[in-house]
Every structure is written in structure tokens, then in C-alpha cells.
Amino acid sequence: MTEPIVLQPDETFVLNVGPQHPATHGVLRVKMTMDGEYIYNAETVIGYIHRMHEKMAENRTYSQYLPNLSRLDYLSAMAYSHGYVLAVEKAAAIEVPERAEYIRAITVELNRISSHLVWFGAFVLDLGGFSPLMYAFDDREQILDLLEGITGSRLTYCYFRFGGIYNDIDEDFIQGTRQFIKRMRKALKMYRKLVTTNIILIKRLKGIAPVSVDMCQRYGATGPVARGSGINYDVRKNEPYSVYSDFDFDVPVFTECDAYARYNVRMEEMEQSLRIIEQGLDKLPDGPVNPEKKPKAIKLPPGDYYSTVEAGRGSFGIRIVSDGDKNPYRLKLRTPTFSNMHLFDEACRGMLIADALAFMGSLDLVIPEMDR
């Protein structure tokens, strides 16, 4: 296992960032070849928390695999379980009651906000601003409490079932969520005044870390990274799934291609998620949340199925290859951060190291999701 020899200019040195470094938010290592403060070359080393979720799928039944999905991305776990249940339901032709789909959409969007809030706090912390983290975590705490009330867990939710959800939401949740929407709208205004228009933040992010449309296409970047480069791509709009076509919401797209654009995409997205939640609560139909006949042992007809959802970080795809058995023959998880992080090596060349850390923050990395 020898590495190819790269010819380097005389005055460079290698700087090892990670595996344990505050700016990597997890165990990620970047070997940076530096020319003074400038990055000459970078090589990302991942796989430190690889757990082989795809092999686990082959040894479990479809239902037994449900909890694994929320261990991929611990910040927006709902979206990942959503992708999985949708994939299996589509392949097995299981009908889902409308109320269950609405509740799914509401909880996924709440989870998306909580995920963006962690990113927001941690990102600004990377840039040297400590206090926004405290505000962000305070708001996020409200979401975690709401979701804990209905799902029973605070991060690694296993709330969705094939054909429905674990249990119905109650009046407390609805009232609490409505209060949260009011609170969050105020908070977003405050964030705009406190952080978004802050001159130090703008100086640190504007024009930094450009990611071109061409680069997005070559690397398959999705989510806020692509939308910050002017690509109007959101799976919720491009391939409407669940009940998303019932909601009126916009997809924020910024064409500047820099770190500030990616920052703004996520800040706007929180507002849009609030709109979806509000409409979901208004339109919430009555009825059961599980089908009358709950599917027990699930077996998919032999074939190859692919399904995608918009997770907190981009498009999350699942490929299930079934041979008709109770376990999947092969299950592939396509995680967005994997593709989004890959472009870092190419894009950070010639960048100042401080800018590269801002770049890494703007990609919104969740390492367990990348390593799977």
C-alpha cells in the first residue's frame, strides 16, 4: 500500500488537522501540505467511525434495520428514517394514511431546523463568535423537548414505521410547536441582526471558498452546498415525495457560490421549514396514523429500487436490491456529506488555512453520516 509520490515545491511542510480537532466536528483528518499559511495540497482521510451499516442491513430484516438509520446523521435523523421507510413502502406498495405523512413531514422539518441550528452555532463558533451557539442551542432545546415528547428519544429517533408512525401526536405537541414557530421567527430576526449582518462574519465569508457549478456537477454536491452555488436543486421540489407537494414553500438559492451564500441558504431554509410546519399543522387531517392491517414480516418483490429524500445536508438516496427474502440482498446508503466533503480537496488549494476552516464549516459536516 504505497502512496503515489507527489512532487512538491521546496518550502512546504505537512500539517495534520485532526482526527481530533475542534474544527472538524468529529473524527475527520485532513493532511494539508502547506506553503506558509497557504494550502498547497490537501488530502482528506475519512473512515474513523466507519461501522459498516450496509453489511448490517444484510443481516437484519427490514424492520430490524429501522434504528440504524438514525445513527447515520445524528443531527437530522428523522429525514434518514423517512427516506428508508419511503423506499420500503414504495417497493412493497404499502399505503400510508395521510395523517401519518403529515406528521412525518412536520417532524422532519422540525428536525431540519434543529440540525441547522447546531450547524449555525458551531459554524459561528469556528469563526470565533461564541455567544450565538448559546442562543442556537437554547432554541434547539425546544425542538428536542417537543420531539422527545412524541418519539421518546432526543437525537436518534426511531419514530417512523412501515405504513405509519410509532404513535399519534397530542395536543401538547401541537400547541408547543405553534409556540415554537412564534419563538423561532423572533429568534431568526435576532440572528439576522446579531450575526448575518455582522461585519466580521461578512468579511470572513464573502468571496471565500468558491464552489463552481461545474465542480458541483463533477462531485455530485447536493443540498445547501449546491444551492449556494446557484443550483436550484431540492429533492422536495424536484421529485416531490410524501406530502411535500401540498405545501407552499420556496427553495432558497444564492448564486454567489461562496461560503456566505451557503450560510444564507441554511438561514433561509429554517424560515421555509417553519412555513411547512405551520401549513402542516393547519392542514393536519384526522384519522388513523397506521394502516388498519399493520404489515408484519416485510418481503420485497425481487428487484432493484432506488429512492431519494432531501435530508438536512442534501440528497439522501437508498438503493435496495431484493431477492425476495426477508433481509435485503444489498442495501446502499448514498449520503450527501460524502459527496459534499469530497470537493474540499480540490477547492481548498491555494486557500489560507483560516479560510479553509471556514469552508469546512460551511459544508456542514456530520462525520458518522459520511463514514457510515
Place this chain on the structure above:
Amino acid sequence: MIIETVTSQLLELFPEYAQATEHVVEIVALEEQPSPEAKKGKKEQLVTRQNGLKNCSYDACGYHLDLQLSTGQLLAATALLFKNGFFLETITGVDWIKEKQLEAVYDFSRYDFDLCRVVVRTRVPRENPAIPTITGIYSGASWHERETHDFFGIKFQGHPHLIPLLLPEDADFHPLLKDFKA
């Protein structure tokens, strides 16, 4: 519509597939029938699929075009998809141990609203799995190919840096092979 454009361009590239398309449509019709048929016909499912282009029902399986080709044609097809504005969603493998074959699966999708998902597959013998790399066209294929090499041992010829990505750096096993024993 991009589906028609891509289909005609692909068929132009591989004229021998035009016939295969017709042949394969029958298979699609078979698959869409409910499961009792599939259970009975389990043995027939094992018959190796012929190379060719297959129009799939997006609602049933989640993609529009399913192209199976020989390794020699992979680069031409990938370049065609790149030129038409597709981005690389993912690369993975499947171990068809009964047929003694490994399959590499490439997923492509589009950023615009002209929805078209394309799956490209290629099969290689299990004893000597070698597939040309597509990193020259899609830079992002690099990690996906390294991951597939980790899990299945498929050698991507011409890959600039084919070392373990997710597995330990001295790993000499391929955990997603069906005959892998931990």
C-alpha cells in the same frame, strides 16, 4: 424531454442495443406483476440479464433508464451523460455470487426539473474484477470507487489513488462479498 434525448444518443452509441431494448421490455412487464408470480419464477430471476437499455417505471423502482453494458463501453456512456448535464449520485457494487459475477452500479441524476434518473451497470467476473475508472470524467467518482474497492475488491483501472477509504489502511478483506467471514 431529456429521457428521449439520452435514449436516442445512447442507442446511437451502441446500435447493437436497439434490439435488446425490445427484448428487455418483456422482462419489465414480468417484474411489474404481483409477487406470487415472482415467487414462482424465482429461478428464472437468476438468469443473467443481457446487456441493453431498459425503460423502467419511475414510480415502481425510482429511476427511468437502466443501462447494462460491457466494461469497454462504460467510459463512452459516462462521457455522454456528463455532456448532457447529469451529476454522479453514487457508485456501488452488488455481489451476484450464484452467477459468479460482481456488478458495479452507477447512479446519475439531474439538477434541473427535467427529471431523469439513469442507472448504469456493468458486470465483471468475480475472480478478476476490473473496471476502468471514471474519475477522468467525474472527479467525485474517486471516493465512490475507493469505497467500492474496499467493500467488493473491484479494481478500478487507472484510478490515481486506489487505497482503502473507509476500511483501515492495511485492510485486505472485502466485507460486502457474500462469502466474507468475519
